[in-house]
Amino acid sequence: xxxxxxxxxxxxxxxPRLRRLARxxxxxxxxxxxxxxxxxxxALSRAAQWRPDAALDKWVFAIxxxxxxxxxxxxxxxxxxxxxxxxxxxxxxxxxxxxxTLDLAAALAALPPDHREVVALVLVEGLSYSETADLLGVxxxxxxxRLARARATxxxxxxxxx
Amino acid sequence: xxxxDDDTLQAYVDGELDAAGSARIxxxxxxxxxxxxxxxxxxxxxxxxxxxxxxxxxEPVPAHLSALLRPASPQTPSAATPLAAASxxxxxxxxxxxxxxRWLVPGAAVAASIAVLAVALWWHTGSGxxxxxxxxxxxxxxxxxxxxQALASEPDPHAAVAIGLSFRSTDGRICRTFVAHxxxxxxxxxxxxxxxxxxxxxxxxxxxxxxxLRQAASDLPPxxxxxxxxxxxxxxxxxxxxxxxxxxxxx
Numbered sequence: 001x002x003x004x005x006x007x008x009x010x011x012x013x014x015x016p017r018l019r020r021l022a023r024x025x026x027x028x029x030x031x032x033x034x035x036x037x038x039x040x041x042x043a044l045s046r047a048a049q050w051r052p053d054a055a056l057d058k059w060v061f062a063i064x065x066x067x068x069x070x071x072x073x074x075x076x077x078x079x080x081x082x083x084x085x086x087x088x089x090x091x092x093x094x095x096x097x098x099x100x101t102l103d104l105a106a107a108l109a110a111l112p113p114d115h116r117e118v119v120a121l122v123l124v125e126g127l128s129y130s131e132t133a134d135l136l137g138v139x140x141x142x143x144x145x146r147l148a149r150a151r152a153t154x155x156x157x158x159x160x161x162x
Numbered sequence: 163x164x165x166x167d168d169d170t171l172q173a174y175v176d177g178e179l180d181a182a183g184s185a186r187i188x189x190x191x192x193x194x195x196x197x198x199x200x201x202x203x204x205x206x207x208x209x210x211x212x213x214x215x216x217x218x219x220x221e222p223v224p225a226h227l228s229a230l231l232r233p234a235s236p237q238t239p240s241a242a243t244p245l246a247a248a249s250x251x252x253x254x255x256x257x258x259x260x261x262x263x264r265w266l267v268p269g270a271a272v273a274a275s276i277a278v279l280a281v282a283l284w285w286h287t288g289s290g291x292x293x294x295x296x297x298x299x300x301x302x303x304x305x306x307x308x309x310x311q312a313l314a315s316e317p318d319p320h321a322a323v324a325i326g327l328s329f330r331s332t333d334g335r336i337c338r339t340f341v342a343h344x345x346x347x348x349x350x351x352x353x354x355x356x357x358x359x360x361x362x363x364x365x366x367x368x369x370x371x372x373x374x375l376r377q378a379a380s381d382l383p384p385x386x387x388x389x390x391x392x393x394x395x396x397x398x399x400x401x402x403x404x405x406x407x408x409x410x411x412x413x
Contacts, residue, residue: 008231013307015227020218024211033224040230057293057302104210122176123211126295129178148172155207 007047010056011040017125021061024120025068027109035071039064061125062135065117072113107157115150118143166190166197175204177294216357291342292361301352301359305342309352309359313408315401326382328404331393336412339382339390341367349382351389354412363389 011018018039022032042063043050050059108116121132122143129147133140166187173179174187191198293302301309308323317324326339337353349367352359365383382390399407 005233008233010303012228012231013303013310015223015231016219016221019221019223019227020215023218024215033227036227037230040227044230104214108211119211123208124215126293128294129173129176144169144172147176148168151172151204151207155203158207158210 003050004044004047006052007043007050007056011043011060014057014060017057018060018064021064021120021125022068024108024124025064025117026071027105035064035068038067038071042067058127058131058135061121061127065121065135068117069113104154104158107154111150111153115146115153118146119150119154122147171197171200172204175201175208212357219357291344291348292364293358295357299361299364300355300357301361305340305352306359308342309338309340309354310412311408313401313404315404327390327398328407329390329394329398330396332395333393336407337362337390337393339386341382349386351386351393353393362393 015036018036019032022035022039023029026032026035039060043060046063050056108119111119117136118132121127121135122129127135129140129143133143136143170179170183171187174184179187187197187201191201291301291303291305293300300306304322308321308325312318312321312323312325314325314328322344323340323342326341328336328338331337331353335353335355337351338359339351340349342348342350347367348364350361350364352361363386365385367383
């Protein structure tokens, strides 16, 4: 099979999840969809590298995570794409989220990238610790400790506002 | 009893503990209010994150993104041909090229080779037919796509997933039975939910005999049939109702 066609066909049903992951990483809807576009272009240009025995979702999620990190680097020293307040307003622009989830979006956007990506992969996308560790190329213990610290930060933030 | 550390508690909330580990926490929760509150907080955070981002799954995908995944010109049999020929020489399936569908006609020998291709395609699209979400099974990849798009009234004999019955369940959701051809073949019941197609029943299916690729809904494994019987409200959809339900997003 033409690998690019297999990847195209496989990616189509994954688009909603890819958009969700991008939203959790990049925050703002427009930026998240820009990220998705970059990811799709990269995935298609690298279709020949995809091994059929690898799950396509994990493969494309890894591309998304790397593209997001590249974008962060390209945008300079800032650790975050957006100021927390801005992300807080915009992350929920498509939803009528109650005030508490606005705060959560802001708190998530304020996390360091190492923490935000484990929250996005484990808590939003539902990957297991070991799948997340594979995807990030770090030991499982690193995933769990980052996740624990990210949770503590988010929970402290929510507790403060509650 | 040993104190339960934060990592263990986190693993419990995230469904990462084995049965024995989970049982130990369950037991501790029953008489430790502080612990129970920590678990409740961690679960609430997870639920809030899901509530924040899961609505994205229900948004229409912007056309410029899905357009990237369509071949430039559907009319061109194309550049794909030499590649496919090359992969065929290597013994790898050229399964689902659009151009190949027309000449794939029924017949035992051809069907057998289609079966091989279908299996190759099956593994090609990955092990990603089922995903876990909050401890529940959901359809993913090809399966999810077929449940969204395929109509039993317009069967595609070469599709990797065949849809059987569609019906409205007693809880108001639309459910569909399917058989996914592969190794192993899977049959199941999928019910439409906010987060996708949940899979209340999933079972190994009999391999269809004699190169018969499609499997009738009546051949469902007993576990799946029982799940249908437990849920179905009224009659299964006819072709018109099935199409209308699809057009309405299976709501």
